[in-house]
Amino acid sequence: MLIEAVRSDVAVIARRWTSVLLAGVVSFVATPSGAQTAVTLPPVTVGAGLQTSFVHTSPDGGDSSDTFPLNSVRLYVNGSAANKTKYMFNTEYDSKTNHVAVLDAAAQFEISDKVNIWAGRLLPPSDRANMYGPYYSNHWAVYTDGIQDGYPFVAGTGRDNGVLYWGQFDKVKVSGGVFDGPSATGSKNVISAGRVQVDFWDAENGYYLNGTYYGAKNLLAVGFAGQTQKSGSDWNTACNFDFLLEKKVPGGGAFTIESEYAKYSKLGGYDSHYAESDGAYALASYLFPPAMGMSGKFQVLGKFAKATFSKGLTVADKDYDQKTTEVNLNYVIRDFNARVMVFFKNTTFSAVQSNSKQVGVGLQLQM
Numbered sequence: 001m002l003i004e005a006v007r008s009d010v011a012v013i014a015r016r017w018t019s020v021l022l023a024g025v026v027s028f029v030a031t032p033s034g035a036q037t038a039v040t041l042p043p044v045t046v047g048a049g050l051q052t053s054f055v056h057t058s059p060d061g062g063d064s065s066d067t068f069p070l071n072s073v074r075l076y077v078n079g080s081a082a083n084k085t086k087y088m089f090n091t092e093y094d095s096k097t098n099h100v101a102v103l104d105a106a107a108q109f110e111i112s113d114k115v116n117i118w119a120g121r122l123l124p125p126s127d128r129a130n131m132y133g134p135y136y137s138n139h140w141a142v143y144t145d146g147i148q149d150g151y152p153f154v155a156g157t158g159r160d161n162g163v164l165y166w167g168q169f170d171k172v173k174v175s176g177g178v179f180d181g182p183s184a185t186g187s188k189n190v191i192s193a194g195r196v197q198v199d200f201w202d203a204e205n206g207y208y209l210n211g212t213y214y215g216a217k218n219l220l221a222v223g224f225a226g227q228t229q230k231s232g233s234d235w236n237t238a239c240n241f242d243f244l245l246e247k248k249v250p251g252g253g254a255f256t257i258e259s260e261y262a263k264y265s266k267l268g269g270y271d272s273h274y275a276e277s278d279g280a281y282a283l284a285s286y287l288f289p290p291a292m293g294m295s296g297k298f299q300v301l302g303k304f305a306k307a308t309f310s311k312g313l314t315v316a317d318k319d320y321d322q323k324t325t326e327v328n329l330n331y332v333i334r335d336f337n338a339r340v341m342v343f344f345k346n347t348t349f350s351a352v353q354s355n356s357k358q359v360g361v362g363l364q365l366q367m
Contacts, residue, residue: 044079047367049135055360062354070095071362072134074103084110088122092156103156114167116207121161123208125175125195126151126225127260128242130158131209138211138256138285139301140341140362145324146307147260147279151227151238151268152184152191160184160191166207171199175207181229185267189230197223212246214287214297214335215254219246229267236266251289252297258283271309273317279307281324287332301328309352320351337366 051071058064073093080086085107092103106120123130129137129148134157143149149158162179176194181187197204202217204210213219226239240262247255263278270277285301303326310319329342341362348355 041080041082044077047076049074049076049364049366051134051362051364053140053360053362055358057356057358059356060354073100074135081107086110101155103159114169116166118164118166118207119162121155121159122164123158124151124160124162124164124177124179124191124193124227125166126158126193126227127240127262128209128211128223128244128258129260131207132211133157135364135366136208136210136336138258139283139303139326139328140330140343141324141326141345141358144345144347145279145281145303145305145326146270146277146309146322147262147281147305150262150264150270150277151193154180154183162190168203168205171203173197173199173204173207185229185236187229187231191227191229191267193225193227195223195225197221210336211244211258212254212256212285212287214332215246215248215252217246218248219244221245227267231266234266238262238264238267238269249287249289253289254285254287256283256285256287269309270307273313274309274319275311275313277307277309279305279322281305285328296331296333299328299330299332301330302326318351320349320353322350322353323348336364339364 050073053069053071055067055069056064057067070093075091077089078086087107088104089102090104091100093100102121104120104122106118106122109117111117127149129142130151134142143157151158152160154160160179161183162177164175164177166173166175174196177192179191179193181189181191184191198221200220202219204217204219204221221244223242224240225242226237228235228237240260242260243258245257249255259280259282261278261280263276265276281303283301283303285299287297287299290297303324305324307322308319309322312318325346327344331340333339341364343358343360343362345358347357
């Protein structure tokens, strides 16, 4: 009887320790090697943007037209894969093909303010207009003046595939990278890009920029950007100088001046029939403080641009100038997340192309 009791106790103890050991093995196998505690990462963020409009176009010597274009639809996805390791995935609707394409797809290693490495499809260092894009510009008819964001690209507004470094040194921001040449220009050589910006008043943190801050900052910023690509024994180049001044107005308004000079020499540009183009624009706007009882703010804006296209590829490609005048009356409901923009644009050419006038209403929503 004593022996049977001992055997029984031993069996119970064995079963208990076997259960404990099995639980430990399962826990060890299920836990990644070297993991001590669970790492809590920020949640994935999802957003969207929409731009749509009504446009009445009156070309010289032609019939007028009324259209309701769906200018842009974007989906934004951002998240973290690990500590200081993020990713972004953004899409863009192409109204010409009625298809959705990959706008951005990049890994982001954000080691510190001074050391950030991004790789994939993204915005290369370029002009301020490219760094703020259509959703964060101050005016509606962006990228139609022959000057803004004429840099070569593979997708969207100014995107290319490559590797980028950028760093924030208080009020100085620097960036540089190398990008795929064949997809952007057809040349086998890489495109090198760089940008330096200095903020003399408030700093603009982060890689991306705005065309206005709607009175949230006092800004005096100057930037220089350039890209180059080797072609045989020559170097094709594109470069620009940009400037933004914004001053707060008591009561919640703002006064803004933006300007840029750009030159494209066998790299980028608006018209592929010409080897060189250059030009400049100046923009000024005034954001009125909110009226009593109203949630939004009214803004008036004017812009004038002149671009010159030269060194045509054939004898038939004559040099010509493009002049663009734009006037906006905007109602800013919630900064870039909700705004209605009434616009007038007059575009004239000295040769080659026909003059035209446009008037319309644009609506932008983001979440």
